[in-house]
Amino acid sequence: xxxxxxxxxxxxxxxxxxxxxxxxxxxxxxxxxxxxxxxxxxxxxxxxxxxxxxxxxxxxxxxxxxxxxxxxxxxxxxxxxxxxxxxxxxxxxxxxxxxxxxxxxxxxxxxxxxxxxxxxxxxxxxxxxxxxxxxxxxxxxxxxxxxxxxxxxxxxxxxxxxxxxxxxxxxxxxxxxxxxxxxxxxxxxxxxxxxxxxxxxxxxxxxxxxxxxxxxxxxxxxxxxxxxxxxxxxxxxxxxxx
Numbered sequence: 001x002x003x004x005x006x007x008x009x010x011x012x013x014x015x016x017x018x019x020x021x022x023x024x025x026x027x028x029x030x031x032x033x034x035x036x037x038x039x040x041x042x043x044x045x046x047x048x049x050x051x052x053x054x055x056x057x058x059x060x061x062x063x064x065x066x067x068x069x070x071x072x073x074x075x076x077x078x079x080x081x082x083x084x085x086x087x088x089x090x091x092x093x094x095x096x097x098x099x100x101x102x103x104x105x106x107x108x109x110x111x112x113x114x115x116x117x118x119x120x121x122x123x124x125x126x127x128x129x130x131x132x133x134x135x136x137x138x139x140x141x142x143x144x145x146x147x148x149x150x151x152x153x154x155x156x157x158x159x160x161x162x163x164x165x166x167x168x169x170x171x172x173x174x175x176x177x178x179x180x181x182x183x184x185x186x187x188x189x190x191x192x193x194x195x196x197x198x199x200x201x202x203x204x205x206x207x208x209x210x211x212x213x214x215x216x217x218x219x220x221x222x223x224x225x226x227x228x229x230x231x232x233x234x235x236x237x238x239x240x241x242x
Contacts, residue, residue, distance in 0.1 A: 003070050005034035005165070005197055006055060011064035011074075013050050013220075024050040025061070026220040032199070034165070037192040039208035040201045042217035048201045049170060051217065055199060056089050056168045057081040069165075086115055090159030094171040096151045098143045104130065104154045105139035111162050129157040133187055149180035156187055166197045173207055185210050 011028040014021050025047045032038055040048050053059040054066065057073060060081070066073040073084065098107045108126040117125070130139050133153040143151050152172065159167055169188065173181035189210060192198045200211060208214050215225035 004031035006032040007067040039211035046217040047220040090164040092169040094174040
């Protein structure tokens with residue numbers, strides 16, 4: 001049996017705040033297969049973003065083990081985590097996080113600059129990746145010259161530029177109207193159809209319903225869905241709404 005792409009065992013995250021210990025995650029066990037489309041739901045403060053940060057190597061657990069393609073991540077150094085993020089993981093956030101004075105192409109190129117990729121290759125790959133998200137003619141525009149949906153597409157292109165195996169999205173349609181949000185979700189579906197593991201953190205059942213599997217967190221624990229594989233969107237929507 002193939003090793004899971006992502007394997008979490010006994011993951012806990014404790015924050016020390018005001019002289020008290022606050023458990024953001026408690027004993028999380030979770031397997032994600034390569035190419036899975038996965039949604040994380042739960043009320044505010046349930047641990048959704050903390051779990052995404054652990055999966056995305058932005059934070060390390062207080063205890064437990066995290067294997068990515070068989071490699072132990074929970075005990076990795078900061079430099080090792082940075083290298084893993086740059087090589088394996090792309091991030092998409094609700095607020096886009098684009099540099100306002102840089103063009104779309106320059107924003108997309110940014111991870112390649114950190115990776116030391118030569119300028120000509122950066123420009124070529126940025127143009128190719130913008131075309132993937134339908135912005136091949138908008139690369140010279142700055143964020144303030146683009147719609148919210150276009151800015152999110154730029155953010156998605158930036159997440160894809162290093163050809164990661166995992167794309168993590170935190171409330172990716174939260175600042176978009178319904179129509180534009182649907183267009184962004186179609187882009188995510190295409191990304192997943194190409195074989196990338198896609199993890200979406202959301203409070204919106206309609207967004208979660210696109211996933212093939214949904215887990216629900218409450219008080220830092222998985223209360224629903226850890227072992228369920230959802231076969232179609234109708235079942236996903238029903239699971240999200242319960």
